[in-house]
Amino acid sequence: MPSTLYQDYPPDLTQGEEEYLLSNLKDWCIAHGIAVRPPPSFVSKGQDPSGVLATTAPVTLFPSLFPRSCFDEAHAIQTTYNELYAAIARDEEWLYGIVKELVGIDDFTAKLWEVHEAVKKEGYVQVGLAGPTYRIEFLRYQALTLGLFRSDYMVHLDPSDSNASPEIKQVEFNTIASSFGGLSGEVSQLHNVLSKIRAYPQSAKRIITKSNMPVSESASNLAAGLAAAHHAYGEPQISRETCVLFIVQDPERNVFDQRHLEWNLQKQDIRTFRLPFHRTLIDTRLDFKRKLVYTPPHAPATAYEVTTVYFRAGYSPDDYPTPEAWAARLHLERSNAIKCPSILTQLAGCKKVQQVLATPNSLHLERFLGTKEKIDRVRATFAPIYPLDSSEAGLEAKKLATEPETAQRYVLKPQREGGGNNIYRMAIPKFLKSEPEENWPAYILMEMIEPPAQKNAIFRNGEVQKGGVICELGIYGACLWRNELEGSGTKSEVLKNTQAGYLLRTKGDQSEEGGVAAGFGAIDSVCLV
Ligand code: ADP
Numbered sequence: 142m143p144s145t146l147y148q149d150y151p152p153d154l155t156q157g158e159e160e161y162l163l164s165n166l167k168d169w170c171i172a173h174g175i176a177v178r179p180p181p182s183f184v185s186k187g188q189d190p191s192g193v194l195a196t197t198a199p200v201t202l203f204p205s206l207f208p209r210s211c212f213d214e215a216h217a218i219q220t221t222y223n224e225l226y227a228a229i230a231r232d233e234e235w236l237y238g239i240v241k242e243l244v245g246i247d248d249f250t251a252k253l254w255e256v257h258e259a260v261k262k263e264g265y266v267q268v269g270l271a272g273p274t275y276r277i278e279f280l281r282y283q284a285l286t287l288g289l290f291r292s293d294y295m296v297h298l299d300p301s302d303s304n305a306s307p308e309i310k311q312v313e314f315n316t317i318a319s320s321f322g323g324l325s326g327e328v329s330q331l332h333n334v335l336s337k338i339r340a341y342p343q344s345a346k347r348i349i350t351k352s353n354m355p356v357s358e359s360a361s362n363l364a365a366g367l368a369a370a371h372h373a374y375g376e377p378q379i380s381r382e383t384c385v386l387f388i389v390q391d392p393e394r395n396v397f398d399q400r401h402l403e404w405n406l407q408k409q410d411i412r413t414f415r416l417p418f419h420r421t422l423i424d425t426r427l428d429f430k431r432k433l434v435y436t437p438p439h440a441p442a443t444a445y446e447v448t449t450v451y452f453r454a455g456y457s458p459d460d461y462p463t464p465e466a467w468a469a470r471l472h473l474e475r476s477n478a479i480k481c482p483s484i485l486t487q488l489a490g491c492k493k494v495q496q497v498l499a500t501p502n503s504l505h506l507e508r509f510l511g512t513k514e515k516i517d518r519v520r521a522t523f524a525p526i527y528p529l530d531s532s533e534a535g536l537e538a539k540k541l542a543t544e545p546e547t548a549q550r551y552v553l554k555p556q557r558e559g560g561g562n563n564i565y566r567m568a569i570p571k572f573l574k575s576e577p578e579e580n581w582p583a584y585i586l587m588e589m590i591e592p593p594a595q596k597n598a599i600f601r602n603g604e605v606q607k608g609g610v611i612c613e614l615g616i617y618g619a620c621l622w623r624n625e626l627e628g629s630g631t632k633s634e635v636l637k638n639t640q641a642g643y644l645l646r647t648k649g650d651q652s653e654e655g656g657v658a659a660g661f662g663a664i665d666s667v668c669l670v
């Protein structure tokens with residue numbers, strides 16, 4: 142990676158050029174649904190009484206430079222990552238070994254586990270598929286599970302070696318509500334269009350070329366995952382129509398991202414509905430075979446059998462303000478619908494699992510992945526991560542985290558999703574001082590990945606912000622698997638396992654968080670170098 146390339150990019154725009162680029166960008170974004178609803182504060186002031194307003198989602202003006210070798214490797218290993226997390230989600234015993242460390246100190250994880258336990262005790266349900274008579278089987282496992290995953294990376298360049306090649310290091314692995322797959326493809330199209338209409342200066346034409354700007358196919362690929370689950374569900378009760386149910390937050394600003402997936406499903410004649418999580422117990426019921434039946438409030442005469450429940454809510458404690466919310470989660474988990482994800486799959490994505498997998502000299506990857514090649518390639522993406530417990534590594538990590546000089550190389554993460562939950566660098570020692578030491582094992586300590594410096598411009602809330610940026614690449618994965626009883630154990634079959642497109646998110650280099658929805662980052666696309 143010649144560093145001058147990074148220094149000279151992106152090309153400067155004259156005022157006229159910037160105006161031309163922005164006028165195209167703004168219209169293209171709205172016309173193609175790269176949009177978000179206004180913030181609740183805006184709505185509560187009565188400024189959008191009919192709920193019709195939307196604004197451009199934060200996007201970058203230019204595609205960011207990204208090493209081609211890193212991009213290719215991240216794609217190449219995604220199916221192995223899918224395989225790994227599907228295997229973890231199936232290995233209840235191994236997962237419990239991790240969850241039990243958290244149960245006394247992390248209420249949210251404990252509650253999720255309780256839901257799983259309650260359903261297991263009763264037996265997961267699977268209605269016998271073919272045949273005139275229905276047979277209900279009670280299983281120890283969910284029969285079919287869908288994972289729509291996203292593995293996130295940053296580029297790491299060894300600062301002590303000027304000849305080092307860039308490598309990807311994993312930030313985290315998401316197993317629930319992995320967002321922006323709907324908008325990402327549109328943003329990569331946007332940058333391609335801006336290049337085509339020569340909104341970028343001619344000085345950059347050798348870098349910003351079509352062959353360097355792959356379009357992300359994430360919306361159609363994620364929808365294909367949902368469609369595969371929908372079709373694998375089997376036959377509905379005669380006379381019932383079927384649907385895929387999106388469980389959503391309410392209000393949801395990022396609705397268009399989700400709509401892109403719905404529209405892709407509708408093209409395939411699959412019905413989709415959006416169900417605010419808090420309405421679950423009002424609008425759905427379980428029939429005597431524990432099939433999930435959804436009655437749309439706008440058309441109460443038609444009941445739909447839900448084949449697949451797709452969670453875009455339910456990942457954060459804020460989604461469970463009342464005991465009814467937990468009852469709703471239990472209700473969905475008990476149902477015969479395919480869950481994306483199941484509780485076990487959600488828990489497989491907790492930060493603690495990532496830390497345990499990254500334990501040096503451990504054999505966890507060997508447990509889940511067949512070949513040495515797969516294991517080595519996955520392991521090569523791990524950044525150092527430590528527990529904060531009483532193990533030898535944990536005691537060492539506690540020292541690192543409590544001294545300001547060493548703490549500044551780390552990020553402290555609780556078992557949470559959705560952005561805005563981490564504690565960074567110098568803030569870690571003070572934070573830990575305020576937290577009783579018996580709670581520290583609920584966190585993991587991770588070395589900060591320091592990607593190469595580069596610049597870009599972000600269009601956010603109608604303003605252009607220029608400066609140093611940090612990019613995070615996400616690779617989506619779609620994985621559908623079936624568990625079957627075999628003798629006293631179970632066997633499993635992976636029905637679908639694909640890489641499902643990419644997301645590039647870019648944030649100002651002064652910001653520690655990168656979440657677009659949380660208000661820190663922008664959606665970007667890659668310009669491969
Ligand atoms: P969440 O599940 O809330 O998205 P993440 O682990 O992705 O949690 O952390 C949120 C953000 O913090 C990331 O998008 C990234 O910008 C930053 N971050 C997290 N871990 C690291 C790391 N090891 N190095 C650099 N930045 C990190």
Ligand code: MG
Binds near residue numbers: 313
């Ligand atoms: Mg993240």
Ligand code: MG
Binds near residue numbers: 314557
């Ligand atoms: Mg996450």
